[in-house]
Amino acid sequence: MTAQTRCEEDDMRFDGTSDYISTDDLTVAVNAAIALERPLLVKGEPGTGKTELARQVSSALGLRMIEWSIKSTTRAQQGLYEYDAVSRLRDSQLGDARVEDVANYIKRGKLWEAFDADERVVLLIDEIDKADIEFPNDLLQELDRMEFFVYETGETIRAKHRPIVIITSNNEKELPDAFLRRCFFHYIRFPDAETMAAIVNVHFPNLKPRLLETALTQFFEIRETPGLKKKPSTSEVLDWIKLLLVEDLEPEDLRRDGKDALPKLHGALLKNEQDVHLFERLAFMARSRAR
Template sequence: MTGFKGSARYIADDKLQLAVNAAMTLERPLLVKGEPGTGKTLLAEEIARGLDMPLIQWHIKSTTRAQQGLYEYDAVSRLRDSQLGDDRVHDVNNYIRPGKLWEAFASQRRAVLLIDEIDKADIEFPNDLLVELDRMEFHVYETGETIRARHRPVVIITSNNEKELPDAFLRRCFFHYIEFPDADTLKAIIDVHFPDIESKLISDALRMFFQVREVPGLKKPPSTSELLDWLKLLVSDQLAAKALKGGDIREALPPLYGALVKNEQDVQLLERLAFMSRRA
């Protein structure tokens, strides 16, 4: 099987390609960290597309439990059906709902399993999956069967660093941190999404984008995805695009800044910076 090399839709640098292929060789989960909006979730989609594998996505919430990834037993529905005299009640399999790990283990082809934003869950969540991800099997107590992986899935786990992950979990993963792209990489990403955009607009937008990111004390620096949203607006608004030329955030907020700056503290910070610069 050929390794992952990125794609025309996803710019993956050499370090990221190496991390993906190393994790696949070791048959360990790939834990990917980085700023929100740097393409961590999209990476799993592109691995699946590039290697022609099915993609199974498990998006984690604060209320998600590890057991839900294996299966859920609907005891309430079974009790209700027993009270109604439903014949389905005699087969417990009717009340077992397979989770995303079960789906990945049962896949006829090797699949990519995305466990997205694992740091949103309870601190014990990662540890509760250690045995299943190691052994690639789990037991269904209600039916007495053991579910084993037909093919070991490629497991991609993303984290936004909202909380620390347990050491025992980290030991079982191959780790990669996606650095924020430099200007040349961002230009390549922009070319993928906006192949016909004027080079002058790209240059003006990147200059102001990095000015915003470099403001000291900014609570939420704009990400790659926010840059792309901003460019989409600039392409459709010629007046805003013209306002970029020679613009400086020390004099005024960027045009259509709502695509870049996402909280009132940062807006106020940029406004104060422009006000103080004008007074000076």
């Protein structure tokens, strides 16, 4: 890496984008992680824009994004590389000349791809808490030293340019302390009414103010309903408002009374039968009191 390249990378700064509302504390967290050259660990409710943050950082800084989506079966080794010994054995039985070079049977993982990139990239490790509890610890050295060893070929893969690493977690399980020490941490709080209005306006700039106010008032009332199993998220309120516009509903159409406590088009907001039954019970109780 040349001195000029290092200087250009040090000058990188995220200030949000026209398509993504970044709060002051989130902006500070992103830039602190870049300055410290540490992974940014982002936690928060599902649907609060954790994954989208990485995409927006990539867009704002003009960097390519490499995404590694973690599943319950994902192993840390897959992020480095995988050696296909079975295919090599099969090819040797068929007399294929490719077996002479073991590199033909090495499949590069997302970390290898990020380390080997000719330019700085954004590496998203998405939903790390879905994997086994040992998964984060298995990546400690690689993310810390920005290199790893390929035993089959005897080569060391070093990052040409240190990627901006963003790691998301839905808090499904606790992450190891050793891993947390190596990250810059930020928790995305659920947006308040003012921030939510700004987010909605980004996606629906022509939304009538009265409809916006009525919809968000009802949305936050629903979120704060005692006993709700799954609170609707930012992404779900955006889907809901999109449906309100498609159906050409007016603020008056959103009113709820004792006969119907369920919100209009509630399938966009309530995602399980327990919560639907909760609002049906609330409606029944309201009707009983009105008699």
